[in-house]
Amino acid sequence: MHYTILFLAFFACNFSQRTTPSGTPTGAAVPGLEATTDSIVPPAYDANNRLIRVTKTDTDWKKELDELEYNVLRQEGTERAFTGDLVKNKQKGTYTCRGCRLPLFSSDTKFDSGTGWPSYWKPLKPEYVTENQDRAYGMLRTEVECARCGGHLGHVFDDGPKPTGLRYCINSVSLDFVRE
Numbered sequence: 402m403h404y405t406i407l408f409l410a411f412f413a414c415n416f417s418q419r420t421t422p423s424g425t426p427t428g429a430a431v432p433g434l435e436a437t438t439d440s441i442v443p444p445a446y447d448a449n450n451r452l453i454r455v456t457k458t459d460t461d462w463k464k465e466l467d468e469l470e471y472n473v474l475r476q477e478g479t480e481r482a483f484t485g486d487l488v489k490n491k492q493k494g495t496y497t498c499r500g501c502r503l504p505l506f507s508s509d510t511k512f513d514s515g516t517g518w519p520s521y522w523k524p525l526k527p528e529y530v531t532e533n534q535d536r537a538y539g540m541l542r543t544e545v546e547c548a549r550c551g552g553h554l555g556h557v558f559d560d561g562p563k564p565t566g567l568r569y570c571i572n573s574v575s576l577d578f579v580r581e
């Protein structure tokens with residue numbers, strides 16, 4: 402009797418299996434996407450050169466974010482694959498945190514991972530993101546948060562392209578885009 406063990410690499414941000422390149426993305430590409438925000442709020446540092454954090458109450462976050470944004474950013478939810486308007490965006494610009502407008506990723510490091518979520522091989526600066534071990538659902542993954550407001554962005558995996566070999570798999574809804 403043959404047993405075939407399929408090692409299903411965990412490509413995606415959640416349990417969805419990787420969509421084949423021929424799969425039809427739903428609600429994805431927005432040709433000529435306009436900038437979703439026009440402002441970047443650069444980081445500020447305290448006397449010890451630590452990033453000054455943004456803290457708000459849950460009530461305030463609920464006022465500022467829509468339901469899906471709140472679920473992903475503040476409750477570590479995941480948007481459905483291929484539903485984000487930034488997945489296929491190829492314009493040059495900067496991706497900021499939707500919670501606090503910290504610049505997080507450059508279009509220069511964005512690549513098409515085929516997973517259905519915006520993917521980058523490195524953040525703009527390592528100190529702009531915080532990485533935490535995530536043991537939810539019986540898996541060990543590395544969660545990525547905005548270092549300033551603590552908003553959940555997605556996860557980072559080690560199957561990305563050169564030069565870092567990393568894949569920051571980020572929810573579109575956690576980001577805004579500022580076109581160059």
Ligand SMILES: [Zn+2]
Pocket residue numbers: 498499500501502503547548549550551552
């Ligand atoms: Zn933030």
